[in-house]
Amino acid sequence: MSEPLRQPKKKNPIARTRLPTRPPAARSRTAHGLTRAAAEGRFELQVCADCGAVQYPPRELCGACLSERLRWEPVADGGMLVATTVLRHSNDLYFRERLPWRVGTVRLDAGPSAIAHVHEDCAEGGRVRLALKLDRSGQAVLHALPEKDTPNMHDAPQLRESTCDPKYRRVLVTDGKCATGMAVAKAMLAAGAGTVFLGDPSTWKTLPAFDAFAASDERLQVVGLDVTDSDSVERLAASIGGKVDILVNTAGHLRDGGVIDAKGVLLARDAFEVNVLGLMRLAQAFGPGMRFRAADGTNNAAAWVNLLSIHALAALPARAAWSASQAAALSLSRSLRAEMGTAGVRVMNVFAGPVEDEWEQLTPPPKIAPAALAKAIVGGLKDGVEDLYVGDVAEELRQRLRENHKAVERELGA
Numbered sequence: 001m002s003e004p005l006r007q008p009k010k011k012n013p014i015a016r017t018r019l020p021t022r023p024p025a026a027r028s029r030t031a032h033g034l035t036r037a038a039a040e041g042r043f044e045l046q047v048c049a050d051c052g053a054v055q056y057p058p059r060e061l062c063g064a065c066l067s068e069r070l071r072w073e074p075v076a077d078g079g080m081l082v083a084t085t086v087l088r089h090s091n092d093l094y095f096r097e098r099l100p101w102r103v104g105t106v107r108l109d110a111g112p113s114a115i116a117h118v119h120e121d122c123a124e125g126g127r128v129r130l131a132l133k134l135d136r137s138g139q140a141v142l143h144a145l146p147e148k149d150t151p152n153m154h155d156a157p158q159l160r161e162s163t164c165d166p167k168y169r170r171v172l173v174t175d176g177k178c179a180t181g182m183a184v185a186k187a188m189l190a191a192g193a194g195t196v197f198l199g200d201p202s203t204w205k206t207l208p209a210f211d212a213f214a215a216s217d218e219r220l221q222v223v224g225l226d227v228t229d230s231d232s233v234e235r236l237a238a239s240i241g242g243k244v245d246i247l248v249n250t251a252g253h254l255r256d257g258g259v260i261d262a263k264g265v266l267l268a269r270d271a272f273e274v275n276v277l278g279l280m281r282l283a284q285a286f287g288p289g290m291r292f293r294a295a296d297g298t299n300n301a302a303a304w305v306n307l308l309s310i311h312a313l314a315a316l317p318a319r320a321a322w323s324a325s326q327a328a329a330l331s332l333s334r335s336l337r338a339e340m341g342t343a344g345v346r347v348m349n350v351f352a353g354p355v356e357d358e359w360e361q362l363t364p365p366p367k368i369a370p371a372a373l374a375k376a377i378v379g380g381l382k383d384g385v386e387d388l389y390v391g392d393v394a395e396e397l398r399q400r401l402r403e404n405h406k407a408v409e410r411e412l413g414a
């Protein structure tokens with residue numbers, strides 16, 4: 001059984017911070033089918049459309065009948081752990097710093113055998129389930145996990161390398177005063193976060209619910225943070241930038257309005273100021289520190305979470321400027337992912353459907369409760385995914401965009 005993770009000690013300020021290293025990252029274009037599945041937390045392998053054989057490792061032609069018609073499909077993740085070994089030596093710098101490392105061979109019920117990282121709670125000769133996870137290079141790797149969850153299994157150092165579990169980590173919620181921000185903070189505390197910094201964008205405004213929440217747990221710290229103000233962002237980064245392990249950007253600006261009838265660009269400017277330039281200010285102020293601390297012990301800097309709308313992928317003409325700002329934020333976030341990825345810090349994009357809050361008051365259901373959205377975000381961090389779709393609206397739009405994006409465009413415009 002995994003040892004429970006211990007609360008990390010206060011860091012010795014004189015000790016040198018370990019610089020981040022990354023596991024080997026080269027993959028073929030075909031193998032990125034695994035990356036796509038891992039990024040969304042699914043287990044998919046290539047299946048031959050002619051003979052039905054499941055393939056692993058990824059390939060161009062079916063290993064059984066040489067057909068070219070291989071499709072990525074969800075397959076059964078169960079299997080038998082045939083053999084294991086513990087690596088005590090490695091020529092690779094990343095693994096050398098993390099030895100000993102357990103690996104093994106799993107024979108999948110679906111057919112093929114695969115070499116995987118093996119969780120310490122898996123017994124040789126026993127049943128396991130395989131999971132596709134992204135490693136610190138952002139590449140898909142196989143983890144053999146216990147068939148059923150075991151106590152503290154998420155605390156195992158090997159699994160923690162591929163996930164971003166909030167346990168004992170310090171979290172900054174950029175807008176901790178909105179309904180979603182408070183819910184995210186609450187979920188982080190429930191998941192064992194060490195400290196949650198609650199960004200307050202409007203210190204001049206009293207909100208009794210916020211004050212009561214902030215006083216409800218000693219791990220909560222209110223910090224002034226206005227993402228539209230460079231000074232405010234830089235001041236906060238100077239004060240707590242070296243401590244943030246997970247940043248959740250909940251700051252957002254949502255107003256209705258089309259393109260032609262918007263009467264000027266003021267609202268559009270406000271939306272971009274918060275949703276796009278706000279993200280950029282945060283990245284410039286907090287990004288360097290987080291990258292530097294990507295290998296800093298148990299509570300290393302692990303993840304950057306951007307809360308976006310599913311309309312980042314499909315414009316809603318009734319909210320034209322807002323949709324455009326969401327699309328711009330998504331584009332920026334993908335570039336940020338490449339930059340943070342050089343150190344191994346994960347950028348998770350959350351695509352949410354309409355949330356049950358004051359700005360979506362007139363939006364018809366289904367809507368997501370802030371608590372459900374927050375729970376999904378924590379779940380996504382624990383699983384280590386990088387694209388998370390939350391709510392029925394987001395899930396349906398994602399599928400329909402894949403099937404026929406023109407139909408979606410016409411229907412959203414109607």
Ligand SMILES: [Zn+2]
Nearest residue numbers: 048051062065
């Ligand atoms: Zn075949």
